[in-house]
Amino acid sequence: MTQSGKGPLTRRQFGRFALSLGAASTLSGWMRASAIQTPEPALAPRVLVGGANSLRAHAEARGLLYGVAVDPALLDVEGMAAGETRDRYTLLVATQADILVAENAMKWAGLRPTADKFDFSLADRMMLFAGQTGKRVRGHNLCWHEGLPPWFKDSATKDNARQMLVAHIRTVAGRYRGQIHSWDVVNEAVEPADDRLDGLRKSPWLELVGPDYIELAFNTAAEADPQAKLTYNEFGIELDIPEQTEKRTQVLLLLRRLKARGVRIDAVGVQSHLQADGPQPGAGLVKFIEEVAKLGLEVFITEMDVNTRNVAGGPDQQDAAVALVYTNYLGLVLAQPTVRVLLTWGFTNAHSWLNNGMDPSNQRRDGSPQRPLPFDDKLKPTPVFLALRAALDKAQPAPSPAAARTEVPPSAAPSPAAPPTPTPNTPPPAAPVRLYEPFSVKGSPPAQPSSSGPSQ
Numbered sequence: 001m002t003q004s005g006k007g008p009l010t011r012r013q014f015g016r017f018a019l020s021l022g023a024a025s026t027l028s029g030w031m032r033a034s035a036i037q038t039p040e041p042a043l044a045p046r047v048l049v050g051g052a053n054s055l056r057a058h059a060e061a062r063g064l065l066y067g068v069a070v071d072p073a074l075l076d077v078e079g080m081a082a083g084e085t086r087d088r089y090t091l092l093v094a095t096q097a098d099i100l101v102a103e104n105a106m107k108w109a110g111l112r113p114t115a116d117k118f119d120f121s122l123a124d125r126m127m128l129f130a131g132q133t134g135k136r137v138r139g140h141n142l143c144w145h146e147g148l149p150p151w152f153k154d155s156a157t158k159d160n161a162r163q164m165l166v167a168h169i170r171t172v173a174g175r176y177r178g179q180i181h182s183w184d185v186v187n188e189a190v191e192p193a194d195d196r197l198d199g200l201r202k203s204p205w206l207e208l209v210g211p212d213y214i215e216l217a218f219n220t221a222a223e224a225d226p227q228a229k230l231t232y233n234e235f236g237i238e239l240d241i242p243e244q245t246e247k248r249t250q251v252l253l254l255l256r257r258l259k260a261r262g263v264r265i266d267a268v269g270v271q272s273h274l275q276a277d278g279p280q281p282g283a284g285l286v287k288f289i290e291e292v293a294k295l296g297l298e299v300f301i302t303e304m305d306v307n308t309r310n311v312a313g314g315p316d317q318q319d320a321a322v323a324l325v326y327t328n329y330l331g332l333v334l335a336q337p338t339v340r341v342l343l344t345w346g347f348t349n350a351h352s353w354l355n356n357g358m359d360p361s362n363q364r365r366d367g368s369p370q371r372p373l374p375f376d377d378k379l380k381p382t383p384v385f386l387a388l389r390a391a392l393d394k395a396q397p398a399p400s401p402a403a404a405r406t407e408v409p410p411s412a413a414p415s416p417a418a419p420p421t422p423t424p425n426t427p428p429p430a431a432p433v434r435l436y437e438p439f440s441v442k443g444s445p446p447a448q449p450s451s452s453g454p455s456q
């Protein structure tokens, strides 16, 4: 766990400190020990980010949930419990997010050190923090071809894989039953390039269990946690380029097959790992969301970030390009009444997977870090923060209170020592709704909303 503050605050001081998050000058003192050095971003010195100025408050004002992927190891749960934290990462998560998802801690690899052991320590840590701060939680994920532990390939066989999948889902989803807003039950199961008639990816689960592994996973999750919204989560379905258009088609066909077989599925996650350069999402995605809505499913934007590996120039140029993508993309998807949940994959550039060095193709030619998210490595808001917040203000308002109909309520604080909620929300006034702005990112197709799409 990182504790980057100078010393503990008293409970009363915590309340004052949380309120003071409204000033970027306060934030600028944060995170002195940062591994990544970048020049200061080009934002005006006083950008208010706390309370009514937070992403969370602006999202809530439009009936949306804004959330972030977190590393639970970085959350100062003990400090929160004692009402004494001054850890900046922790406070910023508490201030900005309505909903959390563990970036890795709830994956098989995060939970299963050996074939016969579960380690829930990190996942429990996030659940505890969610309880302390009244956040909702997304579960990510129960079945994926990646994020599997090293022992899996030697232990899983055609004879035991079905039972392993069922047991895993019962154990994990069962442990957090009633506490999860939505589970990514199956992640990234479609891959048209694998050339199967059913469009499914040739994954270990497909090979070992067979194509019905998807409905097996959904049916098991439905039993294990009837309240969670059961989600199919997918990447590479945002653009109007042939591979992604085909993938959207195959995802829709999969959803229709599942519905036709009576499988309970409640939502589709559109991951939204976007690029700052090249083609941008447009009419095809809008049409997809409309088709998903016709099946009675919600759409969640589950993992948004913007890759800046090819953006020439320094931080300012990266931030400008990324801010434009956020503006345009959120203008597109948040105009859809079935899109009520938006998460970014992390919220600080320092903690983004795009900067973790695991994938060399994500490295920028000049060696500087990418800037895919609304806060920089010093936890200061960047122009991306402003673009994201402005896009939330323009979102389609919730159609009716029914949007929250069967939802799991935010977690209740489990401990009497829990600190006061750090965000006194006076929601900002709703901005007039502007539904769609055409793209102007270099390389964009001349995308327009479909004729049945949103109207101005």
Ligand code: G3I
Residues within 6 Å of the ligand: 103, 104, 107, 146, 147, 187, 235, 271, 303, 353, 356, 358
């Ligand atoms: O923590 C260990 C460290 O102890 C070890 O020394 C190091 C070397 O192998 O690995 C570290 O774990 C890595 C972990 O990220 C934390 O950095 C894993 O190897 C690495 O596989 C893992 O990558 C994650 C990846 O999913 C695979 O699970 C990324 O953080 C995470 O951002 C990424 O998230 C995925 C979503 O789950 C699904 N959609 C796409 C998204 C981005 O790829």
